[in-house]
Amino acid sequence: xxxxxxxRILQLIPLGFGITxxxxxxxRIVPGDPxxxxxxxxxxxxxxxxxxxxxxxxxxxxxxxxxxxNQLFHGDxxxxxxxxxxxxxxxxxxxxxxxxxxxxxxxxxxxxxxxxGVVAALRRERLxxxxxxxxxxxxxxxxxxWMGIILLLFxxxxxxxxxxxxxGDSFPDHLLSLFLPALTIALGMAPLVIRALRASLIExxxxxxxxxxxxxxxxxxxxxxxxxxxxxxxxxxxVLGINIGLLIGSTLIIESVFAIPGLGNLMVSAVSSRDxxxxxxxxxxxxxxxxxxxxLTDVVVAYLDPRARQAMLx
Amino acid sequence: xxxxxxxFAAALLAAVMGLSACAGGGPTTTNQAGGACPNxxxxxxxxxxxxxxxxxxxxxxxxxxxxxxxxxxxxxxxKDASGLDAAAAKSWETSSDYRTFxxxxxxxxxxxxxxxxxxxxxxDSFQSAMADPGYAGNFPDGTVFSxxxxxxxxxxxxxxxxxxxxxxxSQVGIYPKGSKFADMYTKPLSSGPFILADWQKGVKAxxxxxxxxxxxxxxxxxxxxxxxxxxxxxxxxxxQAGQVDIAEEIPPSQIASLKSASGVTxxxxxxxxxxxxxxxxxxxxxxxxxxxxxxxxxxxxxxxIIKTVLFGVGAPVNSVLPRTKFWDKSNSPYPYDVAKAKxxxxxxxYPNGFKTTVLTASGDSVENGIATVVKQxxxxxxxxxxxxxxxxxxxxxxxxxxxxxxxxxNTSADxxxxxxxxxxxxxxxYNIGSAWTDYHNxxxxxxxxxxxxxxxxxxxxxxxxxxxxxxxxxAPDLYINFIDATLxxxxxxxxxxxxxxxxxYLEFVYKT
Numbered sequence: 122x123x124x125x126x127x128x129r130i131l132q133l134i135p136l137g138f139g140i141t142x143x144x145x146x147x148x149r150i151v152p153g154d155p156x157x158x159x160x161x162x163x164x165x166x167x168x169x170x171x172x173x174x175x176x177x178x179x180x181x182x183x184x185x186x187x188x189x190x191n192q193l194f195h196g197d198x199x200x201x202x203x204x205x206x207x208x209x210x211x212x213x214x215x216x217x218x219x220x221x222x223x224x225x226x227x228x229x230x231x232x233x234x235x236x237x238g239v240v241a242a243l244r245r246e247r248l249x250x251x252x253x254x255x256x257x258x259x260x261x262x263x264x265x266x267w268m269g270i271i272l273l274l275f276x277x278x279x280x281x282x283x284x285x286x287x288x289g290d291s292f293p294d295h296l297l298s299l300f301l302p303a304l305t306i307a308l309g310m311a312p313l314v315i316r317a318l319r320a321s322l323i324e325x326x327x328x329x330x331x332x333x334x335x336x337x338x339x340x341x342x343x344x345x346x347x348x349x350x351x352x353x354x355x356x357x358x359x360v361l362g363i364n365i366g367l368l369i370g371s372t373l374i375i376e377s378v379f380a381i382p383g384l385g386n387l388m389v390s391a392v393s394s395r396d397x398x399x400x401x402x403x404x405x406x407x408x409x410x411x412x413x414x415x416x417l418t419d420v421v422v423a424y425l426d427p428r429a430r431q432a433m434l435x
Numbered sequence: 436x437x438x439x440x441x442x443f444a445a446a447l448l449a450a451v452m453g454l455s456a457c458a459g460g461g462p463t464t465t466n467q468a469g470g471a472c473p474n475x476x477x478x479x480x481x482x483x484x485x486x487x488x489x490x491x492x493x494x495x496x497x498x499x500x501x502x503x504x505x506x507x508x509x510x511x512x513x514k515d516a517s518g519l520d521a522a523a524a525k526s527w528e529t530s531s532d533y534r535t536f537x538x539x540x541x542x543x544x545x546x547x548x549x550x551x552x553x554x555x556x557x558x559d560s561f562q563s564a565m566a567d568p569g570y571a572g573n574f575p576d577g578t579v580f581s582x583x584x585x586x587x588x589x590x591x592x593x594x595x596x597x598x599x600x601x602x603x604x605s606q607v608g609i610y611p612k613g614s615k616f617a618d619m620y621t622k623p624l625s626s627g628p629f630i631l632a633d634w635q636k637g638v639k640a641x642x643x644x645x646x647x648x649x650x651x652x653x654x655x656x657x658x659x660x661x662x663x664x665x666x667x668x669x670x671x672x673x674x675q676a677g678q679v680d681i682a683e684e685i686p687p688s689q690i691a692s693l694k695s696a697s698g699v700t701x702x703x704x705x706x707x708x709x710x711x712x713x714x715x716x717x718x719x720x721x722x723x724x725x726x727x728x729x730x731x732x733x734x735x736x737x738x739x740i741i742k743t744v745l746f747g748v749g750a751p752v753n754s755v756l757p758r759t760k761f762w763d764k765s766n767s768p769y770p771y772d773v774a775k776a777k778x779x780x781x782x783x784x785y786p787n788g789f790k791t792t793v794l795t796a797s798g799d800s801v802e803n804g805i806a807t808v809v810k811q812x813x814x815x816x817x818x819x820x821x822x823x824x825x826x827x828x829x830x831x832x833x834x835x836x837x838x839x840x841x842x843x844x845n846t847s848a849d850x851x852x853x854x855x856x857x858x859x860x861x862x863x864x865y866n867i868g869s870a871w872t873d874y875h876n877x878x879x880x881x882x883x884x885x886x887x888x889x890x891x892x893x894x895x896x897x898x899x900x901x902x903x904x905x906x907x908x909x910a911p912d913l914y915i916n917f918i919d920a921t922l923x924x925x926x927x928x929x930x931x932x933x934x935x936x937x938x939x940y941l942e943f944v945y946k947t
Binding site: 151152153154157158159203204205206211214215270273274277278281284285286287288377378379380382386387389390392393394395 | 827
């Protein structure tokens with residue numbers, strides 16, 4: 122297992138390099154001069170040129186990139202043009218709400234997805250299965266923006282039992298404030314988990330080793346836990362891993378609707394103001410999160426299924 | 436002056452070279468000095484679409500509007516943008532040659548730490564501001580600041596500028612002598628009604644009452660929290676739920692339902708902003724033809740746009756000027772007259788019409804709603820418009836590079852005197868060719884040269900009237916509506932005013 126993890130980490134080195142290239146050059150392709158944006162359109166060309174020189178924007182792109190890499194290796198993500206403080210500091214301030222939201226959404230997804238997935242598989246083609254699949258289709262079809270507003274209206278304004286957006290100041294506040302955004306995300310992701318889990322459970326329930334376990338007289342619960350759930354979880358974990366990666370990108374909309382001070386919100390404002398260091402720092406964080414989750418997914422799958430471990434190493 | 440919508444950019448500082456306005460001196464109104472708070476204490480939560488970028492300079496609209504909360508300029512725009520109020524200066528004089536401006540500071544002025552504010556602090560602050568990139572280009576070269584005594588502050592310019600005080604001095608704060616200007620960006624030592632106690636950038640700014648504010652017993656509130664809520668729908672829900680006291684921006688479509696919500700008032704305030712479509716005359720030669728421009732203005736039903744897209748909020752534009760001082764309110768908007776528009780097109784060099792493109796910000800429902808109506812109505816007179824939606828930052832860059840044909844935008848005056856705005860929009864100011872449109876009219880430029888030198892208010896008004904008549908007959912752009920700001924405010928919030936400049940003067944606000 123240690124060898125597996127080491128190989129996977131080594132494979133990330135070229136990936137990390139590619140990410141730095143893409144994120145550095147992509148934002149610079151988009152029209153918009155940070156110095157002009159900072160100074161306003163009335164600024165004289167001399168003052169714009171001076172600020173560009175101060176920020177190193179007058180140097181060739183490759184030179185700027187090398188400087189960026191050098192700073193990155195020293196843990197320096199640059200200085201925000203807009204907020205006038207280190208970009209890493211700004212990102213660190215926004216990271217806790219981001220991670221809290223992702224973890225919360227993941228927990229709700231697993232809770233809802235695994236429970237309903239197991240019920241749908243065990244009650245296959247019966248009323249609970251049909252109901253769950255119906256709700257699942259609705260969850261997949263409704264856009265997160267609309268779903269978020271409806272949840273806010275219902276729980277925040279009509280019932281008044283949950284806050285209308287925001288992040289709160291304490292841990293209990295965070296739990297309450299982030300419940301609706303996490304639920305909005307979970308309602309979008311849980312159907313994918315339910316579908317994957319239901320399909321693999323149904324397949325596993327028909328496997329020979331399960332018949333064998335039943336024929337030995339093992340109770341249904343034991344058969345499920347020992348012989349069905351573990352193999353059935355493998356495709357589910359993969360689906361979940363891929364979708365968490367997508368979820369990190371989509372938090373942008375959720376954070377906007379629910380006024381959560383996460384990285385998605387920061388990214389939008391940084392792109393608008395062409396705050397290159399902050400855009401780079403946020404992109405890097407997103408990239409690290411996605412890569413870490415993919416790695417974790419591979420490790421979990423490898424743990425659950427030794428055959429997969431061998432295949433990945435090969 | 437072209438605004439960016441929520442969360443973005445640039446309402447701009449007014450610059451300053453060669454400006455005009457009223458001579459003489461002294462405040463035109465007073466500033467509620469020595470009043471009383473009907474109720475004292477409490478916290479106000481104010482939901483705003485975007486955060487302040489720094490607390491010292493006028494970087495963009497969200498920054499400009501919140502700036503007076505922790506800063507005390509020498510003078511400030513009054514609440515209906517008709518003149519200036521005294522602030523740090525209790526009075527001032529302008530020399531007859533419009534080169535020397537003398538300010539008399541109030542007695543007993545203090546910073547929030549209790550240290551006295553003197554004219555030496557003002558000299559140092561203005562010199563720092565002049566050198567700061569945030570004020571790039573705003574002070575003319577050769578400006579000299581001096582402090583003949585502890586309460587007198589003098590500014591001397593190389594060239595005469597009749598409107599110097601109105602155009603710039605409400606935008607520079609005073610900080611302790613020797614302090615680093617850049618430090619004031621994030622940790623300003625307050626001279627305004629509130630102190631910045633905590634600032635989570637992009638999230639929330641917590642402002643506490645400044646016990647050393649000159650105008651006691653104000654502010655009435657103990658605390659103001661400026662919270663960033665980017666989505667206007669969420670702002671609207673939060674104010675209804677009582678989670679915030681004021682929502683800065685509510686979607687036009689929700690105004691009616693909010694008005695019927697309990698515990699919420701929905702006042703509308705006029706602003707110095709307008710919506711229009713800029714016409715780039717070099718990129719699209721058809722826009723050089725005056726008949727084409729006039730035809731376009733007659734072909735658009737402004738009332739219908741206000742009714743359907745803006746849900747009744749706003750008024751048709753009747754001048755190239757926003758509703759500033761010297762705005763000609765007697766002028767009429769271009770009426771919706773398709774027959775006249777067709778006749779003008781027939782008289783133009785483009786009787787069979789032409790194809791063009793209008794640039795809008797993606798995701799901006801108001802801009803795109805207006806653009807859709809414009810597209811349909813211009814098609815009737817043979818102009819085939821394609822709507823091109825781009826990201827807001829990209830849109831403004833394309834404008835700056837003049838790589839557009841039609842540019843949907845909001846524009847606003849940041850000063851109550853319209854000289855800077857007029858220079859920007861119509862008299863080729865800032866070397867950008869009349870707000871990036873390449874509009875040129877020599878007669879307009881000639882009259883403007885007179886305005887720059889004229890300090891007499893009556894003569895100045897006559898010259899601005901002449902300019903408005905000349906440019907309106909020329910129709911440099913396609914004019915839509917004056918913008919009114921609609922806010923949602925909890926009913927227990929009293930004393931709130933929103934001046935047309937949209938500055939946050941919250942010291943008079945109290946809660947019941």
